[in-house]
Amino acid sequence: MNENFFEDLKRVFFENGGLTLMLKGVGNTVIIALSAVVIGVVLGSLCAIVKVSDGKGVLLKIAKAIVGVYITVIRGTPLMVQLLFTYFGVFATAMRGNSHKAILIAVLVFGVNSGAYVAEIIRSGIQAVDVGQMEAGRSLGLSHSTTMLRIVLPQAVKNIIPALGNEFIMLIKDSSVASAITVVEMTKRAQGLVSKFYVALPIYAVLALLYLALTSLAAEGMKLIEKRMRRSDRR
Numbered sequence: 001m002n003e004n005f006f007e008d009l010k011r012v013f014f015e016n017g018g019l020t021l022m023l024k025g026v027g028n029t030v031i032i033a034l035s036a037v038v039i040g041v042v043l044g045s046l047c048a049i050v051k052v053s054d055g056k057g058v059l060l061k062i063a064k065a066i067v068g069v070y071i072t073v074i075r076g077t078p079l080m081v082q083l084l085f086t087y088f089g090v091f092a093t094a095m096r097g098n099s100h101k102a103i104l105i106a107v108l109v110f111g112v113n114s115g116a117y118v119a120e121i122i123r124s125g126i127q128a129v130d131v132g133q134m135e136a137g138r139s140l141g142l143s144h145s146t147t148m149l150r151i152v153l154p155q156a157v158k159n160i161i162p163a164l165g166n167e168f169i170m171l172i173k174d175s176s177v178a179s180a181i182t183v184v185e186m187t188k189r190a191q192g193l194v195s196k197f198y199v200a201l202p203i204y205a206v207l208a209l210l211y212l213a214l215t216s217l218a219a220e221g222m223k224l225i226e227k228r229m230r231r232s233d234r235r
Contacts, residue, residue, distance in 0.1 A: 009202040018193050022206060025189035029214065032106050032178060032185065033171040039111025040167065044118025047071065049148060051119065052126050067119070074116035080177050083109045087181040106178040110171060117167060125160035126152055158229055165222030169215045176211075186210055 013019040047067045053060055074082070086109050087102065129152050137147030179188035190207040194200050 004199075005202055008197070008199045009206070012193060012197050012199065012203060013206060016197070018197075018203070019206075021193065022186060022189050022210060025184060025186040026210060026214070028103060028178075028183060028185040029172065029175045032103065032110055032175045032183070033168065035107040036110035036114050036171050036175075037164075037168045039107070040114025040118045040171075041164070043111065043115030044120075044122050045153075047115065047119035048122035048126060049145075051123050052148075053144065055144070071116045071119055074113055079109075079113050079174055080180060082113060083177055083181060102178075102181050102183045105181060106175075106183050110174070110178075114167060114171060118164065121160050121163045121167065122156065125156035125163075128159050129155045161222065161226055161229065165219065165225075168222070169218050172214050172218060173211060 013022075047070065050060070050063045050067050053064075083106065087105050091101075091105060126148075133151050133155065134144075134147055137151045138144070142150070175185055176187040178185055179191065182188070186207060190203050193203045197203070
């Protein structure tokens with residue numbers, strides 16, 4: 001370790017306000033991750049329901065084809081490429097040079113990216129529920145969609161909570177990619193401090209610790225949710 005590590009740490013973060021700047025970046029990191037996971041869950045749920053539907057209508061076949069292409073393309077291309085393509089390509093004129101709009105683009109891209117992975121998570125969770133649950137609901141006169149929403153999905157949620165927690169943690173870490181389109185989150189703040197003070201090791205060490213703190217909090221939160229759900233099952 002650099003012999004000036006602790007002096008540089010003190011100079012950057014405690015004598016020149018570096019810590020305050022880094023903490024300001026935490027807000028955008030959390031906003032991107034939380035918003036993206038909400039979009040991902042909604043989009044992924046819709047895609048998963050389409051994939052497991054057993055109808056034979058033309059519209060359903062078209063929807064399944066669209067969902068299949070969407071999942072294949074999103075999972076088969078890097079997140080960075082998707083972000084750059086959207087920001088510098090699709091919305092090049094409208095979004096360039098505006099940090100608030102850049103955050104919206106980051107949330108959209110991260111949400112759409114997450115949706116493809118969440119779709120497979122939810123699909124596997126639905127298929128893990130005993131097929132007799134669907135048959136029982138249909139035998140009671142419920143439609144396929146009603147049975148799915150009221151009987152199958154609530155049971156599937158218990159199976160997919162750990163995987164959704166992992167997806168949220170991945171979004172927190174992957175949010176660092178948003179710095180490539182000028183979003184001022186933690187990584188962008190760290191890069192700015194490195195450019196200003198010409199030291200890297202202490203700044204990136206603090207950055208790593210901040211990411212570790214956020215992901216650890218998210219992991220503990222998911223553990224509490226799982227514990228509460230297990231307690232409700234016992235009741």
